[in-house]
Amino acid sequence: MMAGEHVYRTVMPFAATDYESTRRTGILGDLVNMGLVIDERPVDRDVLGAAGENASYVVEHPKLPFISYPYEWCFHALKDAALLHLDVHLRCLERGVTLSDASAYNIQFRGATPVFIDTLSFRPYRHGEIWTGHRQFCDQFLNPLLLRALLGIPHNAWYRGNMEGIPVEHLARLLPLSARLSWNVTKHVVLQAWFEKLSTHAKPGAKPGGAVKDIQLPPAAFRAMLTGLKEWIATLEPKDGEKTVWRDYAEINSYSSDEARKKAEFVREFAAAARPSLLWDLGCNTGEYSKAALEGGALLSIGFDFDAGALERAYLRAKAEKLNLLPLHLDAMNPSPSQGWAQQERKGMRERAPADAILALAFVHHLAVAKNVPLDYVVGWLVGLARTGVIEFVQKDDPMVSELLRLRADIFAGYNEQNFERSLAAVARIRKVEQVSATGRKLYWFERD
Numbered sequence: 001m002m003a004g005e006h007v008y009r010t011v012m013p014f015a016a017t018d019y020e021s022t023r024r025t026g027i028l029g030d031l032v033n034m035g036l037v038i039d040e041r042p043v044d045r046d047v048l049g050a051a052g053e054n055a056s057y058v059v060e061h062p063k064l065p066f067i068s069y070p071y072e073w074c075f076h077a078l079k080d081a082a083l084l085h086l087d088v089h090l091r092c093l094e095r096g097v098t099l100s101d102a103s104a105y106n107i108q109f110r111g112a113t114p115v116f117i118d119t120l121s122f123r124p125y126r127h128g129e130i131w132t133g134h135r136q137f138c139d140q141f142l143n144p145l146l147l148r149a150l151l152g153i154p155h156n157a158w159y160r161g162n163m164e165g166i167p168v169e170h171l172a173r174l175l176p177l178s179a180r181l182s183w184n185v186t187k188h189v190v191l192q193a194w195f196e197k198l199s200t201h202a203k204p205g206a207k208p209g210g211a212v213k214d215i216q217l218p219p220a221a222f223r224a225m226l227t228g229l230k231e232w233i234a235t236l237e238p239k240d241g242e243k244t245v246w247r248d249y250a251e252i253n254s255y256s257s258d259e260a261r262k263k264a265e266f267v268r269e270f271a272a273a274a275r276p277s278l279l280w281d282l283g284c285n286t287g288e289y290s291k292a293a294l295e296g297g298a299l300l301s302i303g304f305d306f307d308a309g310a311l312e313r314a315y316l317r318a319k320a321e322k323l324n325l326l327p328l329h330l331d332a333m334n335p336s337p338s339q340g341w342a343q344q345e346r347k348g349m350r351e352r353a354p355a356d357a358i359l360a361l362a363f364v365h366h367l368a369v370a371k372n373v374p375l376d377y378v379v380g381w382l383v384g385l386a387r388t389g390v391i392e393f394v395q396k397d398d399p400m401v402s403e404l405l406r407l408r409a410d411i412f413a414g415y416n417e418q419n420f421e422r423s424l425a426a427v428a429r430i431r432k433v434e435q436v437s438a439t440g441r442k443l444y445w446f447e448r449d
Contacts, residue, residue: 007061008048009040009120016056018123027095028119036088037116038062038108059119065278066302066353069346070104070140071159072328072336074311075148075238076319077114078155081107082141084114086230093223098125102133104140104165109326111300112318128216131225138188139165142229145236146171146189150179152239154308156329163340169193184232238312262436264292266443267359267390271296274388276356280304281325282332282382283363287314290325293359302355304330332363333371350385358382358389361443365394368415369404375415376423383427388447393420395440417442 011019022028031037040059045052052058070078084107089099099121106118131137143166144155151174158166172193179185217225271279271293277300281290284303293301303325305311314327330336330349338348360382367373382391394401396415417440424430428448435442 005063007063008043008052009059009061010048010052010055011057011059011120012054013056015120019057019120021124022097022122025095025097027092027097028122031088031091031116035113035115036084036091037119038064040119061117061119064108064110064117065300066326067347068109068302068326068328069160069336070107070144070165071156071163072330073109074308074315074327074329075145075154076312076315077109077112077326078104078141079145079233079236081109081114082137082145082233083230084116085137085141086226086233088116090223090226090230092122093125093219093226096125097122098129099123099133102131102137102140111322111324111326112315125219128218129222130215130217131222134188134225135168135192136165137229138168138192141165142188142233143168143171145233146179146185147174148238148308149236150175150185150239154329156308157331160336163346167196169196184228188229238308259437259441260288262434263361263392263443264289266434266436266445267292267361268296270388270390270445271298271357274298274357276386276388278302278353278356279359280355280357280385281359281361282330283361283366284314284327284359285310285362287317287323287325287327289359289361290314291317291321291323294323294325298357299324301325303327304332306331332367333373355386356388358386358391360389361392362394362400362441364391364420365398365401365404365415369396369401369412375419376426379420379423380427383424383446383448387449388445391424391444391446392436393417393442393444398437398439398441 028037032039038061040061043058043060045055045058048058070081073081081104085102092098100123101121103118106116106121107114108117109115144159147153147155147158147166155166168189172189175185175189180190267289275297279290279293279298279301281293281301281303284290284305285307287303290301290303301324303314305314305327306329311327311329314325317323318325318327335349338344338346338351340346364378367378368375379391382389395417396412421430424444424446428446430444431447432445433442
């Protein structure tokens with residue numbers, strides 16, 4: 001439950017004993033101190049009024065500035081989230097505590113650092129119990145990673161279409177024989193798919209082969225299972241390095257290093273003046289200009305891009321340089337919608353947290369030319385995302401736009417600098433304009449009421 005800048009959760013009477021037992025072990029406090037789990041503190045039930053009347057406890061968590069979802073993460077972000085989940089679970093088992101589920105939505109990011117947020121999923125471990133979250137972990141973490149690692153297919157669109165992840169029975173049908181020869185793949189995908197098929201096709205009235213609750217798994221075997229998964233996932237990488245169209249754009253674009261420097265300086269100046277708490281960098285590529293904005297005074301940058309390879313580079317850069325930057329997958333023609341139960345479970349891109357400022361560098365032509373969106377529509381959408389920002393306009397004779405037009409007729413007579421400026425001036429004030437390349441690329445700093 002959210003109330004202003006506060007996030008509250010209730011512990012109902014049926015869960016109170018487990019809650020008290022796990023807190024007595026001290027594991028939660030240790031994990032919080034290590035930065036692996038989000039902080040929580042008990043508060044008076046009256047803070048929630050009637051909503052807290054029947055609760056045994058009410059706890060408060062710090063509010064994260066932006067919530068993201070697994071279908072928006074790049075491969076390495078999903079991999080880091082999976083490793084964090086397994087690490088937290090293994091540390092819990094050392095104290096006689098386990099996790100009640102294995103949902104990828106229990107992970108969020110602070111910059112490029114994952115953090116476990118579902119503190120109420122901790123409960124006492126019961127000797128000999130199996131890992132009831134195994135199937136969920138595979139569907140929501142492992143299978144999306146294998147889709148990219150073994151088949152070279154990014155998980156984002158498939159995952160978004162099925163919020164519970166990629167079912168083992170679906171992935172198993174896609175795997176080539178060479179992949180099935182792996183014992184890890186056989187154990188966590190193929191055999192699970194086989195058991196699922198047996199369960200689905202069991203005859204009505206047939207006696208079950210034994211209830212899941214009656215199956216025993218020795219503690220050492222439980223730990224070995226989690227450790228084996230952790231070691232295996234740590235080795236996974238995108239197939240063949242995933243050479244994508246825009247992955248190397250920062251090195252092959254049409255402006256010189258001096259022009260790139262001018263562009264970065266413009267962004268730093270803008271960020272120093274605007275001081276945005278939350279910046280959206282649309283078309284972030286490898287994160288170069290998010291970094292410039294953070295250096296200038298932005299507190300957090302959420303980068304968005306469609307290219308899988310570019311996102312990987314941006315995420316790994318954010319990790320290596322400890323940037324407060326989280327790169328996420330975005331198809332600007334089809335942004336993440338509000339979906340799930342009553343369209344409230346997972347909020348759409350714009351509904352989650354309004355941006356204080358935006359960057360849209362080398363972005364407009366991908367919508368106006370590559371996707372045929374009218375130029376004034378593109379400008380109106382961008383300006384509507386934040387009160388201030390920087391938009392780059394790229395001339396039609398720029399090599400990058402020419403590449404977009406190479407195999408199609410030029411039907412974009414209205415795509416020109418004059419119409420762009422007219423569209424921008426109609427919805428915002430243009431505070432500053434600067435040409436940053438010999439081909440005529442210009443940056444427009446805008447503000448609106």
